[in-house]
Amino acid sequence: MSSAAELVESAKKLAAFQAVDEHLLPSHRFVGIGSGSTVVYVVEAIVAKGPSFYGAMSFIPTGSQSKGLIRAAGLTLANLDERPLVDGRLVQLDVCFDGADEVDDDLNLIKGGGACLFQEKLVAVAAKKFVAVADYRKQSSRLCTKWKTIPIEVLPLAAPDVLVRLQAMGSPTPAIRTGLPSKAGECVTDNGMWIIDAPFPPLLLPKDLAGEAEGAGKDGVWEINRLARELLSIPGIVEIGLFHGFNGAEAVSLGKEGQAQKPVAAYFGTAEGTVDVQRAK
Numbered sequence: 001m002s003s004a005a006e007l008v009e010s011a012k013k014l015a016a017f018q019a020v021d022e023h024l025l026p027s028h029r030f031v032g033i034g035s036g037s038t039v040v041y042v043v044e045a046i047v048a049k050g051p052s053f054y055g056a057m058s059f060i061p062t063g064s065q066s067k068g069l070i071r072a073a074g075l076t077l078a079n080l081d082e083r084p085l086v087d088g089r090l091v092q093l094d095v096c097f098d099g100a101d102e103v104d105d106d107l108n109l110i111k112g113g114g115a116c117l118f119q120e121k122l123v124a125v126a127a128k129k130f131v132a133v134a135d136y137r138k139q140s141s142r143l144c145t146k147w148k149t150i151p152i153e154v155l156p157l158a159a160p161d162v163l164v165r166l167q168a169m170g171s172p173t174p175a176i177r178t179g180l181p182s183k184a185g186e187c188v189t190d191n192g193m194w195i196i197d198a199p200f201p202p203l204l205l206p207k208d209l210a211g212e213a214e215g216a217g218k219d220g221v222w223e224i225n226r227l228a229r230e231l232l233s234i235p236g237i238v239e240i241g242l243f244h245g246f247n248g249a250e251a252v253s254l255g256k257e258g259q260a261q262k263p264v265a266a267y268f269g270t271a272e273g274t275v276d277v278q279r280a281k
């Protein structure tokens with residue numbers, strides 16, 4: 001491994017270990033485990049705490065990779081729909097840890113680089129608290145700055161029409177993700193869908209508009225919440241890799257438990273061997 005790659009790996013590990021230390025409590029019973037290479041270290045950090053700490057916990061995966069991680073680590077696996085009912089409602093996950101492709105100033109995320117965004121969103125919204133773990137390359141002030149495309153999960157049958165609709169919205173070159181080099185043809189998700197990667201110029205935050213909501217989307221420059229709404233209104237789009245809106249703590253005050261997509265904090269391992277924690281204000 002080159003030294004640059006080693007720096008990135010150790011940054012991921014530092015972020016994951018600190019996030020687990022600060023957010024996983026022995027009283028927790030249901031824990032979401034996201035997908036990607038950083039989450040590998042989340043599982044490692046949990047295992048390092050020992051069976052007396054995690055033995056009573058069940059771990060909810062966000063796809064086949066994280067299911068494999070949970071199993072290989074000897075942790076108790078439970079599917080999202082197997083949580084017990086309390087007062088007629090499925091119990092919320094205590095916490096969910098997941099990676100991100102880009103994180104903006106307000107903790108909005110782009111996810112889906114590993115094509116797991118749909119189940120990742122289902123697990124994130126089912127959690128009281130979502131915590132993002134990443135390395136320093138993922139931090140940016142506005143989404144679509146470094147990670148320039150939004151991953152979109154689509155029904156294969158609808159993909160050609162969705163591509164046309166995306167172009168009409170101002171995404172210049174949306175493309176169906178291929179499975180190459182490991183699979184010829186399209187990248188097929190854990191849900192049997194395809195992924196379209198749609199480039200957009202850097203997205204505005206609500207605060208950028210300063211009351212000028214009419215301008216959102218004008219000249220192909222979108223405000224994040226409005227873009228998310230427009231994308232989800234396109235028939236054939238199953239889910240999008242924008243995680244936006246509000247976090248778990250804000251959901252409680254808004255009376256919108258079960259709808260929070262944003263993390264309460266993002267942990268970024270740095271190249272200097274420290275961890276930069278971006279917390280919700």
Ligand SMILES: O=C(CO)[C@H](O)[C@H](O)COP(=O)(O)O
Binds near residue numbers: 037098100112117
């Ligand atoms: O959203 C994801 C998968 O769909 C991942 O969490 C995201 O791509 C980050 O992955 P990594 O930790 O490997 O950088």
